[in-house]
Each structure stands twice: as structure tokens, then as C-alpha cells.
Amino acid sequence: xxxxxxxxxxxxxxxxxxxxxxxxxxxxxxxxxxxxxxxxxxxxxxxxxxxxxxxxxxxxxxxxxxxxxxxxxxxxxxxxxxxxxxxxxxxxxxxxxxxxxxxxxxxxxxxxxxxxxx
Amino acid sequence: xxxxxxxxxxxxxxxxxxxxxxxxxxxxxxxxxxxxxxxxxxxxxxxxxxxxxxxxxxxxxxxxxxxxxxxxxxxxxxxxxxxxxxxxxxxxxxxxxxxxxxxxxxxxxxxxxxxxxxxxxxxxxxxxxxxxxxxxxxxxxxxxxxxxxxxxxxxxxxxxxxxxxxxxxxxxxxxxxxxxxxxxxxxxxxxxxxxxxxxxxxxxxxxxxxx
Numbered sequence: 037x038x039x040x041x042x043x044x045x046x047x048x049x050x051x052x053x054x055x056x057x058x059x060x061x062x063x064x065x066x067x068x069x070x071x072x073x074x075x076x077x078x079x080x081x082x083x084x085x086x087x088x089x090x091x092x093x094x095x096x097x098x099x100x101x102x103x104x105x106x107x108x109x110x111x112x113x114x115x116x117x118x119x120x121x122x123x124x125x126x127x128x129x130x131x132x133x134x135x136x137x138x139x140x141x142x143x144x145x146x147x148x149x150x151x152x153x154x
Numbered sequence: 155x156x157x158x159x160x161x162x163x164x165x166x167x168x169x170x171x172x173x174x175x176x177x178x179x180x181x182x183x184x185x186x187x188x189x190x191x192x193x194x195x196x197x198x199x200x201x202x203x204x205x206x207x208x209x210x211x212x213x214x215x216x217x218x219x220x221x222x223x224x225x226x227x228x229x230x231x232x233x234x235x236x237x238x239x240x241x242x243x244x245x246x247x248x249x250x251x252x253x254x255x256x257x258x259x260x261x262x263x264x265x266x267x268x269x270x271x272x273x274x275x276x277x278x279x280x281x282x283x284x285x286x287x288x289x290x291x292x293x294x295x296x297x298x299x300x301x302x303x304x305x306x307x308x309x310x311x312x313x314x315x316x317x318x319x320x321x322x323x324x325x326x327x328x329x330x331x332x333x334x335x336x337x338x339x340x341x342x343x344x345x346x347x348x349x350x351x352x353x354x355x356x357x358x359x360x361x362x363x364x365x
Contacts, residue, residue, distance in 0.1 A: 059251075063244035076363075077362075095363075096365070103359050110351055114244070115352075124176070128179060132186055134190075135186040138194060139197070142197075146198040
């Protein structure tokens with residue numbers, strides 16, 4: 037019985053454990069996303085490069101999306117938020133929400149002052 | 155000391171999460187707000203200047219006084235530093251994996267690589283700052299410079315603290331004082347290191363790539 041329950045615990049631990057293969061895959065994806073970011077930046081700078089017009093028009097949006105994806109991958113897999121329990125996800129998520137509000141509020145406020153108050 | 159014995163010595167908590175782990179996550183949460191303030195300050199100020207290198211570091215720029223300034227960022231170098239910082243996150247999870255399995259060789263190898271990456275990143279920033287100062291971009295040259303140095307300087311100081319933290323753990327592991335029962339000590343340091351990495355994931359495109 038005791039052996040059975042220990043086996044059950046070990047099985048549960050295996051289920052929550054992120055494998056080395058997953059860590060390697062995440063590292064490769066992070067590297068590829070960074071290469072895409074820099075590639076997009078270079079494409080936007082150099083006329084005649086394939087995708088130049090698209091990169092010039094959408095560079096900021098693409099960079100925001102790519103960095104958000106990289107951020108999420110590191111937080112969920114390397115920081116183990118995916119497996120470490122709901123409370124920690126709430127603590128981090130709450131802080132991130134406030135941080136995003138701080139950035140948005142300050143940028144909007146300064147933009148408003150620049151456009152309407154000067 | 156067996157793993158079961160070590161587990162029995164731990165304090166039970168209402169949350170089921172080790173207090174130290176909850177504390178580092180709360181600290182990371184407060185750091186999010188700190189860096190959000192610095193990033194928003196940079197976003198507001200980086201383009202509001204009247205002279206000196208920047209604020210459009212991607213292209214040559216003519217200041218109101220008629221002087222032309224070339225771009226100052228060295229994107230290939232910073233990209234290399236960024237890649238190393240990303241890989242260091244992978245290295246530290248591998249070190250943690252080794253610590254949790256009681257594999258000392260794996261722990262020392264990957265932790266050593268993480269420290270080397272961190273040191274390179276700090277060295278890259280020191281070189282970059284020195285290079286900028288030689289090009290005439292001091293801390294008080296313009297608003298771009300002040301907000302840039304404050305944001306990236308605070309991040310660099312966090313990386314330096316992380317390197318010091320990891321070096322102390324490396325020395326402990328070298329002396330055999332980081333057994334698998336104490337792997338949580340490395341896990342907490344690793345969480346801080348990953349946080350430093352995710353902050354750079356935001357700073358790199360905001361400062362170096364966006365127009």
C-alpha cells in the first residue's frame with residue numbers, strides 16, 4: 037500500500053516535471069524569435085530587402101508580439117509557472133497587470149500633454 | 155540527510171508553497187513595477203532632446219544646432235549579448251536539474267556556463283557605456299542619455315547582483331555544500347536570474363530595435 041502511494045507520488049512528480057528536451061526546444065525557439073526580431077529590424081532599415089515594406093509598416097507591432105511570446109515562454113517553462121501552482125501565477129500576473137497599466141498610463145498622459153497642453 | 159528527512163524539517167505553510175519561494179516571487183512582482191516605471195520613463199523621454207547623439211539612434215540625425223550625429227548603437231554586439239543572456243536561462247535550468255538530481259558535475263558545469271554568460275553580458279554593457287561616453291553621450295548630455303543609462307544601468311546592476319549570487323552558489327557547490335536537499339537555494343537564485351532575462355527581453359526591442 038505504502039509502495040503504491042509512493043509510486044503514485046513519483047508518477048505525479050513526473051507529470052509536473054518539465055523534461056530536458058522541452059528546455060532545449062524552448063531555448064531554440066527563443067533564439068529563433070530573437071533572430072526574427074533583429075531580422076525584422078534590419079529589413080525595416082534596408083530598402084530592397086524582401087519584406088522591407090511590411091517590416092517598416094509593422095515593425096513595432098511585430099516586436100511587441102515577439103517579445104511577449106519570449107517573455108511568456110521563459111516565465112511559463114524556465115520559471116516553472118506552468119507547473120508551480122496557481123498562487124504564484126496570480127502573484128506574477130497581478131504585478132504584470134499593474135506594470136502594464138503604469139506604462140500605458142504614463143505614455144498616454146505624456147502624449148496627451150504633448151498634443152493638447154503645449 | 156535523506157530527502158524525506160529534509161522534507162520533514164521544512165515548515166508546513168498555509169499556501170503549500172515554501173515561504174522563500176513565495177517571497178522571491180513577491181520580490182519579482184515588485185521589481186516588475188520598478189522596471190515598468192523605468193521603461194515608461196524611457197519611452198516618454200528618449201525622443202525629447204535638443205542635441206547630442208540620439209534620440210533616433212537608428213539613422214544619422216541632424217540636431218537643431220546643425221550638427222549631424224551618426225547612429226551609436228552596435229546592434230550585432232547587443233544581439234550577441236542578448237542571445238547569451240537567453241542561453242544563460244537555459245543553462246541555469248540545466249544546473250537546477252543537476253542540483254535536484256544530486257548530479258554535482260552537471261550542476262557545476264551548467265552553473266559555470268551561466269556565470270560566464272552573465273559576466274560577458276556585464277562586460278558588454280561596460281564596453282557599450284564607455285564607447286558611448288567616448289562618442290560624446292554622457293549621462294547628462296540629453297534626456298535620451300539620462301533615461302537610457304538609468305534603464306540599462308539598473309538592469310546591468312541587477313545582472314551583476316545575479317552573477318555574484320550565482321558565484322556564491324557555485325563556490326558552495328564546489329565545496330559540496332549544495333546537496334539536492336538544498337536545491338531550492340539554487341531554484342530561488344534561478345528565478346531571479348530568469349527575471350533579469352525577461353526584463354531584457356522587453357528592454358532589447360524597446361531600446362535598440364523600435365523606431
